[in-house]
Amino acid sequence: MLVRLLYASRAQQPITGELLESLMTTARKSNASHGITGVLCHTDRVFMQLLEGSRDDVSSLYHRIAADSRHSQVTLLQYVETTERHFFNWSMGQVNLERVNPSLLLKYAPRAELDPFSMSGSSAMKLLDELIATAAVVGRCS
Numbered sequence: 712m713l714v715r716l717l718y719a720s721r722a723q724q725p726i727t728g729e730l731l732e733s734l735m736t737t738a739r740k741s742n743a744s745h746g747i748t749g750v751l752c753h754t755d756r757v758f759m760q761l762l763e764g765s766r767d768d769v770s771s772l773y774h775r776i777a778a779d780s781r782h783s784q785v786t787l788l789q790y791v792e793t794t795e796r797h798f799f800n801w802s803m804g805q806v807n808l809e810r811v812n813p814s815l816l817l818k819y820a821p822r823a824e825l826d827p828f829s830m831s832g833s834s835a836m837k838l839l840d841e842l843i844a845t846a847a848v849v850g851r852c853s
């Protein structure tokens with residue numbers, strides 16, 4: 712049985728290329744071996760991450776991530792059982808939302824900037840689906 716979990720958090724430090732690379736290297740290695748797929752979106756200070764996989768694997772990864780001191784205010788936006796993955800091509804895709812067309816953000820959010828703390832889980836999910844459709848997600852399953 713598959714589940715999808717979406718959360719938002721605030722980085723402890725401004726998000727640098729070095730931090731992202733370290734997170735993505737861990738994520739891609741470990742997620743591929745646990746059948747986890749998803750996407751990590753970020754601005755310079757905020758993360759929003761979607762995790763898909765078995766309930767056990769997603770749940771234990773979420774608890775590990777929530778305990779990570781590199782971010783705080785980890786906030787659950789959506790948790791659903793699902794029949795299919797949206798990000799089956801990505802062990803962990805990546806999107807820099809500072810580079811996304813602002814009108815796309817405005818379609819789903821109160822302002823043309825990523826503030827997942829002010830978005831509904833379903834708007835955030837629709838935004839993620841649209842990011843796939845516009846090829847904004849980088850990275851692939853390894």
Ligand SMILES: Cc1cc2nc3c(=O)[nH]c(=O)nc-3n(C[C@H](O)[C@H](O)[C@H](O)COP(=O)(O)O)c2cc1C
Nearest residue numbers: 734737738741742758760775776777779781782803
């Ligand atoms: C924003 C963020 C996203 C992360 N995403 C993942 C992920 O998708 N997969 C993963 O294995 N670790 C991810 N991590 C790292 C985990 O928090 C943790 O450091 C890693 O899984 C190793 O855990 P362990 O030391 O308990 O084995 C993420 C950390 C942060 C801060």
